[in-house]
Amino acid sequence: MNLLVLAAERENPLIPPIPELVIGLIAFVIVFGFLAKKLLPNINKVLDERREAIEGGIEKAEAAQTEAQSVLEQYKAQLAEARHEAARLRQEALEQGTALKEELRAEGQRQREEIIAAGHAQIEADRKAASQALRQDVGKLATDLAGKLVGESLEDHARQSRTIDRFLDELEAKAEAAR
Amino acid sequence: MSDPTQVLAFETDCHIFDGCGFPGPGLHSFLFEPLWGDPEGNAYFNKPMLLALLGSLVIVGFFWAAFRKPKVVPGKLQMVAEAGYDFVRRGIVYETLGKKEGEKYVPFMVALFFFVWMLNLWSIIPVAQFPVTSIIAYPAILAAIVYLTWMSVTFKRHGLVGGFKNITGYDKSLGAILPMVMVIEFFSNVIVRPFTHAVRLFANMFAGHTLLLLFTIASWYLLNGIGIAYAGVSFVMVIVMTAFELFIQAVQAYVFVLLACSFIQGALAEHH
Numbered sequence: 001m002n003l004l005v006l007a008a009e010r011e012n013p014l015i016p017p018i019p020e021l022v023i024g025l026i027a028f029v030i031v032f033g034f035l036a037k038k039l040l041p042n043i044n045k046v047l048d049e050r051r052e053a054i055e056g057g058i059e060k061a062e063a064a065q066t067e068a069q070s071v072l073e074q075y076k077a078q079l080a081e082a083r084h085e086a087a088r089l090r091q092e093a094l095e096q097g098t099a100l101k102e103e104l105r106a107e108g109q110r111q112r113e114e115i116i117a118a119g120h121a122q123i124e125a126d127r128k129a130a131s132q133a134l135r136q137d138v139g140k141l142a143t144d145l146a147g148k149l150v151g152e153s154l155e156d157h158a159r160q161s162r163t164i165d166r167f168l169d170e171l172e173a174k175a176e177a178a179r
Numbered sequence: 180m181s182d183p184t185q186v187l188a189f190e191t192d193c194h195i196f197d198g199c200g201f202p203g204p205g206l207h208s209f210l211f212e213p214l215w216g217d218p219e220g221n222a223y224f225n226k227p228m229l230l231a232l233l234g235s236l237v238i239v240g241f242f243w244a245a246f247r248k249p250k251v252v253p254g255k256l257q258m259v260a261e262a263g264y265d266f267v268r269r270g271i272v273y274e275t276l277g278k279k280e281g282e283k284y285v286p287f288m289v290a291l292f293f294f295v296w297m298l299n300l301w302s303i304i305p306v307a308q309f310p311v312t313s314i315i316a317y318p319a320i321l322a323a324i325v326y327l328t329w330m331s332v333t334f335k336r337h338g339l340v341g342g343f344k345n346i347t348g349y350d351k352s353l354g355a356i357l358p359m360v361m362v363i364e365f366f367s368n369v370i371v372r373p374f375t376h377a378v379r380l381f382a383n384m385f386a387g388h389t390l391l392l393l394f395t396i397a398s399w400y401l402l403n404g405i406g407i408a409y410a411g412v413s414f415v416m417v418i419v420m421t422a423f424e425l426f427i428q429a430v431q432a433y434v435f436v437l438l439a440c441s442f443i444q445g446a447l448a449e450h451h
Contacts, residue, residue: 013206013315013385014378019221020228020316027231028321031294034239036286039246043257043264046249053251 139164194403201400204392209313209385227311234297234311242293267292267436275440280447284440287328291321292436295380299428302388303421310428313384315377318435322377325439333446345446368445376438383431387424394420 142164193199216223245260253261267289272281298317302310311317334342343349348364350357394416401410 013209014381016314016316016319017221019223020314021320023224023228023231024317024320025324027235028290028294028324030232030235031238032287032290035242035290035293039239039242040264040286040289043246043249043261046251047261050251 135168195401195406196403204389208392227314230301230307230311238293238297264289271436271440275444284443288436292432295435296432299384299432303424310384310388312380313388315381318377318380322373326373329442329446332443336447380431380435383427387427390420
């Protein structure tokens with residue numbers, strides 16, 4: 001049969017022939033059946049798994065981050081504590097040093113004063129000894145000189161009368177007063 | 180198959196200046212001698228039917244290869260198939276129906292999209308070179324399935340009276356013009372909607388195939404004498420129209436599924 005004749009017979013292209021409707025339906029149902037019953041549920045399952053895997057990964061990462069954060073906090077706290085401790089130790093050392101210095105200074109002062117005092121006492125003692133010796137010598141010299149001048153020994157007399165001593169005491173007192 | 184007219188749908192030995200007229204494409208270009216059976220009766224099998232079933236096999240085969248043993252870390256094929264699946268699921272169904280309401284219709288819409296697209300694609304696949312959707316029966320049966328789906332959804336969701344109100348756009352605030360609106364809405368939704376849904380796809384594919392035929396036949400017909408120059412131009416148009424058809428095929432499949440979704444969305448929507 002010629003196609004042109006066939007076309008003339010089926011004038012309206014908008015009227016669907018039944019067999020083609022049936023084949024169209026079958027063809028679509030095949031596609032729909034496979035996709036809806038088997039293939040799309042398959043892929044949906046895998047897509048869900050993938051989403052879970054990704055979410056699991058995110059959760060893991062979040063947990064790791066939280067842990068890292070807590071460790072960081074811990075380190076920071078420890079560091080702060082150590083710093084605090086160091087500051088405290090430094091302060092303590094400073095205080096101890098100051099106290100020590102103070103003590104040493106006081107000790108030095110005391111020792112110096114002791115030395116000075118000892119020196120003074122020594123000087124005083126020496127002076128007294130010297131003065132004693134000098135007095136005796138001067139008295140002897142004076143009586144000797146006077147005895148030579150008078151021609152007789154005045155020594156015993158003078159010694160008994162203590163005149164020279166008195167004289168010398170006076171001289172000394174004068175010197176004291178004048179000083 | 181011995182007669183070339185059955186394969187090429189035009190006279191192969193006819194050229195310009197040979198004294199034969201231009202064998203332009205027409206309705207006869209969309210009719211096929213059955214490969215098997217009698218065209219007068221209802222038991223026959225022709226090329227579009229073969230292409231429709233082959234299209235099913237291609238789609239099922241592709242998704243079978245991609246999704247039979249899907250992996251959490253996808254291979255190349257699975258990734259491509261997932262992109263297609265996701266395009267329909269997110270790009271069309273979730274966009275119109277939302278994730279909660281739409282989930283149920285995802286398999287239907289995915290099947291619909293790839294089925295229509297495949298039947299359209301036959302248009303430019305060598306040897307096949309015929310868009311199955313340019314035969315009204317195929318868009319018609321798909322539109323009918325969509326029609327039955329959204330109709331049943333309407334009455335299941337809203338009950339008999341509520342469903343009728345939904346279909347007729349019942350709205351008290353319209354007052355006196357309400358009866359008129361109801362008649363128009365009823366006519367538009369119940370009668371015109373499935374018809375335009377099917378014809379939109381059919382007519383696009385029909386026109387596209389006719390244009391391709393026109394330029395292809397012209398390229399051959401003009402291949403004589405001075406006509407050769409024009410044949411070149413015509414052949415360039417064949418290439419351009421083929422690329423354009425490739426675009427239109429995808430767009431029409433998208434539109435068909437988008438409309439199906441929007442019908443269901445309208446069926447689910449609450450009316451005041």
